[in-house]
Amino acid sequence: MRVPRPRRSGRDRARRRLVSRLRLAALVGAGAVALNLPSLPASSGASTTPPATCASAAAPRGEWRSYGHDLANTRFQDAEHSIGPVEAATLAPAWTFSSMAAGGEGDFTGTPAVADGCVFVASNRGWVFAVNADNGRLVWKAEAPAGGVNSTLDVEGGTVYAAVSNVARGAACSGSSCQGPYVIALDEATGARRWSSAPIDTQPGSDVYGSPVLFDGMLFIGVSGGSAELSGDSVRDAFHGSFVLLDAATGSVLKKTWTIPQSDWPKGYAGAAVWSTPAIDTGTKTAYVGTGNPYKPSVNSPRADAVLKVDLDRGSPTFGEVTGVYNGVPETYSPAAKALPCYDIPGNPPPYYPQGVGSCGDLDLDFGAAPNLIHDAAGRLLVGDGQKSGVYHVFDPTTMKAVWQTIVGPPSSVGGIVGSTAFDGYNVYGPVTAPGYVWSLGRGGGPPRWIAPIGDGAHWGNPVAVAGGVVYTVDLRGFLDGYDAATGTPVLQFPIVAGGQTGANPVLSWGGASVARGTVYAAVGITSLSDGFLVAFRPGGGQVPAPPGGPVPVPQAPVGPVVVAGPGAAYTTYATPVMLARAGGSLSFANEDLPQHDVTAVDRGPDGQPLFQSKLVGIGDVTPVTGLDRLQPGHSYQFYCSIHPGMRGTLVVTG
Numbered sequence: 043m044r045v046p047r048p049r050r051s052g053r054d055r056a057r058r059r060l061v062s063r064l065r066l067a068a069l070v071g072a073g074a075v076a077l078n079l080p081s082l083p084a085s086s087g088a089s090t091t092p093p094a095t096c097a098s099a100a101a102p103r104g105e106w107r108s109y110g111h112d113l114a115n116t117r118f119q120d121a122e123h124s125i126g127p128v129e130a131a132t133l134a135p136a137w138t139f140s141s142m143a144a145g146g147e148g149d150f151t152g153t154p155a156v157a158d159g160c161v162f163v164a165s166n167r168g169w170v171f172a173v174n175a176d177n178g179r180l181v182w183k184a185e186a187p188a189g190g191v192n193s194t195l196d197v198e199g200g201t202v203y204a205a206v207s208n209v210a211r212g213a214a215c216s217g218s219s220c221q222g223p224y225v226i227a228l229d230e231a232t233g234a235r236r237w238s239s240a241p242i243d244t245q246p247g248s249d250v251y252g253s254p255v256l257f258d259g260m261l262f263i264g265v266s267g268g269s270a271e272l273s274g275d276s277v278r279d280a281f282h283g284s285f286v287l288l289d290a291a292t293g294s295v296l297k298k299t300w301t302i303p304q305s306d307w308p309k310g311y312a313g314a315a316v317w318s319t320p321a322i323d324t325g326t327k328t329a330y331v332g333t334g335n336p337y338k339p340s341v342n343s344p345r346a347d348a349v350l351k352v353d354l355d356r357g358s359p360t361f362g363e364v365t366g367v368y369n370g371v372p373e374t375y376s377p378a379a380k381a382l383p384c385y386d387i388p389g390n391p392p393p394y395y396p397q398g399v400g401s402c403g404d405l406d407l408d409f410g411a412a413p414n415l416i417h418d419a420a421g422r423l424l425v426g427d428g429q430k431s432g433v434y435h436v437f438d439p440t441t442m443k444a445v446w447q448t449i450v451g452p453p454s455s456v457g458g459i460v461g462s463t464a465f466d467g468y469n470v471y472g473p474v475t476a477p478g479y480v481w482s483l484g485r486g487g488g489p490p491r492w493i494a495p496i497g498d499g500a501h502w503g504n505p506v507a508v509a510g511g512v513v514y515t516v517d518l519r520g521f522l523d524g525y526d527a528a529t530g531t532p533v534l535q536f537p538i539v540a541g542g543q544t545g546a547n548p549v550l551s552w553g554g555a556s557v558a559r560g561t562v563y564a565a566v567g568i569t570s571l572s573d574g575f576l577v578a579f580r581p582g583g584g585q586v587p588a589p590p591g592g593p594v595p596v597p598q599a600p601v602g603p604v605v606v607a608g609p610g611a612a613y614t615t616y617a618t619p620v621m622l623a624r625a626g627g628s629l630s631f632a633n634e635d636l637p638q639h640d641v642t643a644v645d646r647g648p649d650g651q652p653l654f655q656s657k658l659v660g661i662g663d664v665t666p667v668t669g670l671d672r673l674q675p676g677h678s679y680q681f682y683c684s685i686h687p688g689m690r691g692t693l694v695v696t697g
Contacts, residue, residue: 094179096159096172097559106156106556106563109194109253110462111507114415115321117464119509119557125581127526130512131533133562134583137178138543139576141165144180149567149574149660152194152253153505153554155202156563158230163576164191164204166569166638166660170228171576172202175559178578182233186226192569193253193319194554196261201236202228203254203261203290209269209685210241210248223250225263225288239293242286246270246277251317252331252412257354260296261288262329264316271313271337271394272612273687278390279338282307283315285331285352287362297362301333301350302343313337314346319412319462323423323439327355328365330425330439332409335373339398340386342373347407349427349435351442366442371431373404375453392613392688395455406455407431410503412462414470416485418445426465428472432458434483446487450474462505464513471513471527473501480506480513480525492530496523502552509557520549522564522579538566542577548661549575550636570638570660602628605667605681605691611635612686619691625675629667629693631656639689641667644680653679654693670695 104121111117125133139161141148148165155162156175164170168186173179189208196203203225210222222241229236242250242263247270255262263286270281283301288294301314318332329352336346344367351366374380382400390397397404413427416436424445426436432451437444450472451458457475464471469491470483478501482491498518506515512533513525524534538549544566553565566575608617612635623629631641638660643652654669673679675697683689 094174094181096181097174097176099158101159101559103560104558105158106154106558107198108155108196108255109153109319110321110412111556113255113257113322113324115319115412115462116414116466117462117505117507118466119507122509122557122560124560125510125512125557125562127512127531127533129581130510130524132581133522133524133534133536133579135538135542136561136578136580136583138578139171139173139178139180140544140573141169141171141575142573144171144183146171146183146185147572148190149569149571150565150576151192151503151551151553151567151569152565153507154556154563154565154576155195155197156556156558157197161563161576162195162197162202163565164195165574166190166192166207166567168206170195170202170204170233172230172233173576175561178576184228184233184235187238189223192251196254196256197230198256200230201290202230203256204228205250205252205254205263207250208241210244210246211684222248223265225254225261225293227290227293237293239288240295242288242295242298243284245281247273247281252319255320255322256290257322257324257329258327258356259290260354261290262320262322262331262354263288264318264320264331266315266317266334267313267337268317269685269687271315273390275388275390279310279312281312281315281337283313283333285316287354299352299362299364301345301364306343310338310341311336311343311346314343314348317408317410320352321413321415321425322354323415328352328439329354330413330415330427332411332413332427334408334410335404335406338386339373339402339404340384344369347371347373347409347429349409349413349425349437351439366439368425368435368437368442368444370409370429370435371407371433371453373407374401375405375407375431379403390688392615394613394688405453407453410460411472411505414463414465416465416470417467418485426463426470428459428463430454430458430460432474434459434463434470434472436487448483448487448489450481450483450490452476456500456502460503461501461515464506464508466508466527469527471506471508473504473506473515475502476500478517480515480530482513482527482530494525494530494532504552505554507555507557514555514557514562516551516553516555516564516566518550518552518568520551520566522555522562522577536579538564538575538577541583542575544575547571547573547575568636570633570636572660572663602630604630604632604664605641607631607633607635607639607683607689609635611639611689612637615689616691620694621691622694622696623670625673625695625697626671629654629670630664631659631667632664633659633661636661637686639683639686641681641691642684643669644682647672654681658685
């Protein structure tokens, strides 16, 4: 499984676009660090304005309560009949919501959930927001105890469910921020926390990226291991993916199942993480969910790079267990490579993929996209899923054998298919990461009906949605794109920065779009920005007011020496791998890379905490490194990034 990020070439292009928008830099030492300086909307006098409420829940043209819109993961709004290809060409921003202007922070990479007159989104900094779906006014906000949310909320039965990304640090770290991913349930009307689950996994590097799905009073949550995958051999080779079924009323664990059976662990199998979101067949009470690549290339489990069939019948003796496996394209991709010698590169050094040589060649061909339940022309239920091999697979859920397969793009560690696909009852629509395009297949298979360019160079993880004969996606550049579902003809390419009241903030996005209430809701975020935006598009748009709330605070300039993570740091380490600072003095950390990074000391104090550390921050952010008063002059201390542990540096302390 890969932590969402494009490769270096796409990152460099994105950064050049970003810097041209920010137009501001603060000189630090010999380099320049761009600071994220948000716009300053005028205060709306919120202190005297009555609290906002959700819009009327009776509005027609549908809702979008979960990541896939429905349990079949169709990502299809069947209630939208007014915004067709002609009307989509006139879509423009009607209102914009800012996480920072609302008193929170962080960006949005999930799909906006629309339910009961509100839009619900959650940020990478752990804030959950309920927003009036018609005018964008904040109804309530709540903060998770630790960690952030990279995925989509599920809103059902008066409750908002969020899977919180909180990387487990292992036994050497103590405190809630170290304990691993978990789930929270909030009151839909007020945001009050109803429950917070215990960590659903505590393996070092465990995390969550998939969205929670509610069925029959239980939540299905997959456990991933993005940080473990990028760690040294001792952590990477010991990690095992899993999924958890939680009681939706209490958060207690009903069942935890390892994707690789524990009886197979002595064989050396590792990985098979779950960072996908399941599709659920309500008739048979069965879930289908994809798994990631093997973490030890020399031994590939048959449950890695696969789609698992899971029994969700509470009365069944196999409840919560894997009852079938569909295998995708193997890691070597070419069958001829299986005859070659195997060499697994020791130490798991950057750039991480491809890992291994010969028959150990690991291209990272996960199933990260969510499966679709589709019916063929004869009414037979089938399961479809896109793989990073660039192949869209359709298989029979009874036999778990392929019905048809179509190649829609090239394989790579960042693509082909990473963003989730959509199904409108007749055709499948989906994205390909590199070089960035969308495609359509008929439900009976065969060659693509059409292929159309997106133009963002690295369409990593952005799902598609379909409604009213239009296919929508948000792209890395920060555009809302629309395509005629019948022909693939582009009908909309709207830059969110134009008219969206986002100010000087970057609008790069891996987020999703949802369609409900005659509106297209687009999320802006790449899991690392300080400010995220939710933008509502309607035909003709309107005069977009500044996001409600007070002035957005301007980050302070760095104090003291600065540790810098430059573009591509996740693969090349810190731009300042050796840094000098005074004991008890000041030190800052500046991030110029797309993913979030931090500075964390390897050595720990008597309290079990790192001797010095910074917050996790995103691109353009600067934050203090605290704890220098605990260091001794004349000593050197190693540091690393807590979620990209291949990044290493040394702090030399002077008197």
